[in-house]
Amino acid sequence: MTDRLVIIGGDAGGMAAVSQVRKQQREREIVALERGRWTSYSACGIPYFVAGEVTELDQLVARSPEEHRSKGRIDLRMRSEATEIDLDARQVEVLDHESGTTYRLDFDELLIGTGGRPIRPPLPGIDLPFVHGVQTLGDAERLMAAATASECKHVAVVGGGYIGLEIAEAFCLRGIEVHLFEAAPEVMSTLDPDMGALVTAAMRRNGVTVHTSTPVVGFDEGSVHTSAGVHHADLVVLGIGVGPESALAERAGLALGPKKAIHVDRRQQTSAEGVWAAGDCADSLHRVSGERVHVALGTVANKQARVAGINIGGGYATFPGVLGTAITRLCDTEIARTGLTEVEAGRAGFSAAPVVVRATTSAHYMPNSGPMTVKLVVERGTARVLGAQIVGAHGAAKRIDTCATAIWSGMSTRDLVDLDLSYAPPFSGVWDPVQVAAREAEKVV
């Protein structure tokens, strides 16, 4: 019997587990399979590569295949795709894209870190080559080649979420005309519509032509068909969201959670003993709603893989769940959220009161001061903070971490007001905007 650990996927969800296994099991046999040509890269960095802020794709690679092999002492097989998992035989079927051959690989334990993939709704023409997703460095290479082609003058972005926003910013910075199509009334549907409206306005201020309430219905080469007519585009980028890459797990019969993400327990074990999953392919517990959710974020992937690695190595660790904290930037505007939005809180059954305040990023008399809007979602009765959203000028958004830490601890608005946060005129007003919002919320709930 082998004591082999097989890891499927060469990015964070799989590979961030290796060092935790190695700390406990120096001699364990570890085989890792990656279907692409890169390992441990920052997909989140791709928009900044497209924008030209990051000049070399290699800069986005945190650890190359060679480094994984030497430092992790693993048998890393590149261009090797797991095509089936046979749970009874404890085997993975592997397609070697170099040789075109297929073989079966025994495992004692398995870690599935297959990641996510851009959602591609079944629209006519969506598989045309000018329609791009942004997930792997291969995607980035193809997108960049298309973007820098001299005939690329008009870009259409479908979807106004994080990726849509960041890619729109990237093309704007390259001086290319960008049209963004969003089916909802405002972009950034991970925010409440009132906060999303601030982002829509910021996009327009920064030169993106935003078409809200305008679903895309299909594509022809060189054009995007929408509910409001046909638009010319040399290049289309999908920013509709990321779903879990869980088809392999589903075929193997593993239990799935929301959005077909692989269901895991608190130790990151799937429904099969000794089979683990982590990262964008797995589900998570939302700490506020108490529900299982699918959150595809690098932070979560790294944390889950760390927990999986500790458990695989024979230790004990649990993943405590997520708040859905996220942050992004659109030129001069910063955007962040954590916990539940007002809409989500209602859906989760909370009676929640929203509070929105306008404040400034630093003392109002400082020349670097800019506007920022903070929205808190607060449970009635208990005054517990359920969620926070921030849209504002430079320096605004990282304050979401204060909210995330407070929500993590179950703090009330009272606790938030009491907190001893930092103040100096270049950084904040004497009451941090988060506390200004909490004071306002105290009056309401």
Next chain:
Amino acid sequence: MTDRLVIIGGDAGGMAAVSQVRKQQREREIVALERGRWTSYSACGIPYFVAGEVTELDQLVARSPEEHRSKGRIDLRMRSEATEIDLDARQVEVLDHESGTTYRLDFDELLIGTGGRPIRPPLPGIDLPFVHGVQTLGDAERLMAAATASECKHVAVVGGGYIGLEIAEAFCLRGIEVHLFEAAPEVMSTLDPDMGALVTAAMRRNGVTVHTSTPVVGFDEGSVHTSAGVHHADLVVLGIGVGPESALAERAGLALGPKKAIHVDRRQQTSAEGVWAAGDCADSLHRVSGERVHVALGTVANKQARVAGINIGGGYATFPGVLGTAITRLCDTEIARTGLTEVEAGRAGFSAAPVVVRATTSAHYMPNSGPMTVKLVVERGTARVLGAQIVGAHGAAKRIDTCATAIWSGMSTRDLVDLDLSYAPPFSGVWDPVQVAAREAEKVV
């Protein structure tokens, strides 16, 4: 019998209580005494006025005497100094600087918000007119007049704390040669020496000539005498720290705490019934050490005054204590701290382990990425985070609020690692530097 509330001091410690009283007692008679010419101003903003970033002194005034009178409906008496408190007679003796007359004023309740004053050690020549303190807007006016005089080419700053640093930066920005004298081996003694050394280096990098381990022993007109010789200076600024302005309270027989700050209970009441104190003149509970401390900061003053106002108005509120959170900027370098330093933790009887990590403010491949150093002080055994210090490039320091919120909740390094903090390449690495430090600390404790 009167039901008069008398407030001594027209800045945050006193005046921030008014709105809380008014919410509950619309008709209460309130008399406020301010010996100077300004109310509710930002002393923290003075360095930025000296630097020229803030152009008008009035911009630092949050609420003018006229606004206090109309909005707070109070009898505000400017240039009126409380010279004695008679607790038995329930009277304050008031000197009217305009008329030169003295009168006695009955009070039912008294709120002392006399603030702080720059520490002036009894050195020869310290009362010479070219030696300035920076506390009131009057100080700022005098300092600015001296600074813009054509003969002001050399400035000496005595003490390398927050005010010393900020004033040194201000004069640097004006193109004036600045020498800073610090008795300790490093500046910023509110940090541990290893972190202070980073600030000393940053000051030098930004053109300030820093003389460490160089106590000042006295002054002559135009020169500063130090342990290492005599230096020419057209102007001297004291940045040795701020002590409580508590002489009045002491003479009245009120109990005093550390550094002679007025001792208050959790509701901000002094040792005398119906006599309250808030702000830089009062003491506080340090939540980590459990000891009484004197912390002179605008955030604390506003919070304490709010609590005092609620209680005076007949409500119930308590001040939950401080962590000593503070932040400042020195040109390209940001500096912040919260909780206990390694030195303070040792003094408070903790067995604490320090962890120092170097990270970057944003993803290492982003052009806006700069270095940042995080130091965590962690209790052995429990792994509870006792304190944090940050020195780094733009974007580094406000992260101290995450640490402050975590310490407030009694979090361990494990909790800090688990937190769902925000990540996107322009803002952070995938593990926030605070979490990188917490992970490192986990290995140590």
